[in-house]
Amino acid sequence: MKLDLLIKNVDIITMDDRNMVIHDGFLGISDGRISYLSQKPPENAAFKKELDGKGMLAMPGLVNTHTHSAMTLMRNYADDIALESWLFDNIFPVEAKLTDKDVYWGTMLGIAEMLRSGVTAFADMYMFMDEVARAVTETGIKANLCKSPVQFFEDGELKRLDKSQGTVDYYNQYHNSAQGRIKVFVEIHSTYMFNERTLANAASLAKQLNTGVHIHLLETTAEVESSKRDYGMTSVEICKKTGVLDVPVLAAHCVHLTDSDLEILKEKGVSVAHNPASNLKLGSGIARIPEMLERGINVCLGTDGAASNNNLNMFEEMNLAALVHKGTAMDPQLMKAATVLKMGTANGAKAIGFEDTGVLAEGMKADIILIDTDKPHFYPKNNPLSTVVYSAQASDVDTVIVDGNILMQNRQFTGIDEEKIKYEVQALSGRLLSR
Structure with missing residues (x-):
């Protein structure tokens, strides 16, 4: 099995009809789609990149x-x-x-x-x-x-x-x-x-x-x-x-x-x-x-x-x-x-017309976020679905993947100049918001 990205040791909320939660699971991505999802590691897998999801919760974006x-x-x-x-x-x-x-x-x-x-x-x-x-x-x-x-x-x-x-x-x-x-x-x-x-x-x-x-x-x-x-x-x-x-x-x-x-x-x-x-x-x-x-x-x-x-x-x-x-x-x-x-x-x-995303399952688009749950407000770790809705904060998002491409990892953007964006917005706001 050839993978572009393997995410290992991660708790996974699939959001399929069963609302399945896989603990310490493995997610494989190939050509922008989820090609492997299991509690067991893939056999004889070759991958270009690997992420260790220990302490993370993976879910659809x-x-x-x-x-x-x-x-x-x-x-x-x-x-x-x-x-x-x-x-x-x-x-x-x-x-x-x-x-x-x-x-x-x-x-x-x-x-x-x-x-x-x-x-x-x-x-x-x-x-x-x-x-x-x-x-x-x-x-x-x-x-x-x-x-x-x-x-x-x-x-x-x-x-x-x-x-x-x-x-x-x-x-x-x-x-x-x-x-x-x-x-x-x-x-x-x-x-x-x-x-x-x-x-x-x-x-x-x-x-x-x-x-x-x-x-x-x-x-x-x-x-x-x-x-x-x-x-x-x-x-x-x-x-x-x-x-x-x-x-x-x-x-x-x-x-x-x-x-x-x-x-x-x-x-x-x-x-x-x-x-x-x-x-x-x-x-x-x-x-x-x-x-x-x-x-x-x-x-x-x-x-x-x-x-x-x-x-x-x-x-x-x-x-x-x-x-x-x-x-x-x-x-x-x-x-x-x-x-x-x-x-x-x-x-x-x-x-919004993206029928092949919103769920983590083999064949679906790899639009995935990883939430860092190794923080006090996540302990003790009980129901992962409740964790996301009642405990998680936006700042807990560690990694964002769209179509298999990592857009943010360790809360660092891979292709966006955030400082330039903030500078440009602040510069133009004076003209717009003057009364």
């Missing part, structure tokens, strides 16, 4: 299914404000100043932060998306990127101009690029920024491209009211009417759903990106996640942007997702560790 990575540039800028004022009075004015260079460096900072915290794939919705694709290509991470077919403003006025050709061009250039590490969806910012005509056009475009849609959906009570006013129905219902839900949909937030909305999401196979930290911080509310899971809806996790969180820490999202719903329902058996961990890995991979 985390998947951040909703963020705006370049919004790291607005971290800690507009806090403790209701969403509508936060967005329209604070964030939009800063975004009006953004250049392609700004978005590139903001995205590089976001990717560095995500890799450091064990994220191997993310879904991004923002502007200057060519620069986001450039950053993904350079850093080795995986991403689902989306492009809006609508330009909202011209000369400061809301116009909703048709830019469908730009979305087609973006899809043709980047979908399955970077050795397959980039997927492209159609962006629908929200039902309140689009209208019935542009929703239908975006749905038609996604069908034409045979791809999916990434949308903000029912994040706030204000959206509930605007949807009633503009459409005479809920945001979910207008999405169904216009055909948006006839393609794969990644719907972020989904806080204020009716019972009928829940049934529609289940019927249409919509994936829901739960963003507990952002929803709590902006006072948007708490999504009905246990009910979604009960109905069989594919629920995953996202951080949202660092302007509303204020970090891209998926360990924090898993912990909050487990605790918040237990507390509000006064039911400690809700949102068990295994469920939440699946939301952060396999469910997320499915939602």
Whole structure:
């Protein structure tokens, strides 16, 4: 057996249907995929590189299914404000100043932060998306990127101009690029920024491209009211009417759903990106996640942007997702560790179009993180799944592997100049954030 990399003596959480845990196991990687997984060492194996995983826990890389990575540039800028004022009075004015260079460096900072915290794939919705694709290509991470077919403003006025050709061009250039590490969806910012005509056009475009849609959906009570006013129905219902839900949909937030909305999401196979930290911080509310899971809806996790969180820490999202719903329902058996961990890995991979990752099994892509558990807050070592959800911190991630390539080892990046990224971001922030 020829291996590119062998990881030995490591505890392994597979995240397959059995949630199997292998103690002191062996992981072999060849051509970017897992080619060996067992408690026994491979016989007659030749390998190019070996990692000793003693004291480590191996698991699938985390998947951040909703963020705006370049919004790291607005971290800690507009806090403790209701969403509508936060967005329209604070964030939009800063975004009006953004250049392609700004978005590139903001995205590089976001990717560095995500890799450091064990994220191997993310879904991004923002502007200057060519620069986001450039950053993904350079850093080795995986991403689902989306492009809006609508330009909202011209000369400061809301116009909703048709830019469908730009979305087609973006899809043709980047979908399955970077050795397959980039997927492209159609962006629908929200039902309140689009209208019935542009929703239908975006749905038609996604069908034409045979791809999916990434949308903000029912994040706030204000959206509930605007949807009633503009459409005479809920945001979910207008999405169904216009055909948006006839393609794969990644719907972020989904806080204020009716019972009928829940049934529609289940019927249409919509994936829901739960963003507990952002929803709590902006006072948007708490999504009905246990009910979604009960109905069989594919629920995953996202951080949202660092302007509303204020970090891209998926360990924090898993912990909050487990605790918040237990507390509000006064039911400690809700949102068990295994469920939440699946939301952060396999469910997320499915939602953003990477079906061959999110699980550690032979034949799957080698998107793996190693967590250093030789620290006081991991002892005594009992349930590994509980360990990840309730005890682990982002800073415990030691090694990150994507498609078999080591992107971080011993908490040192192998191909990212972190100091340069921090320098560039700090230098440009003065111009962007001056009021």
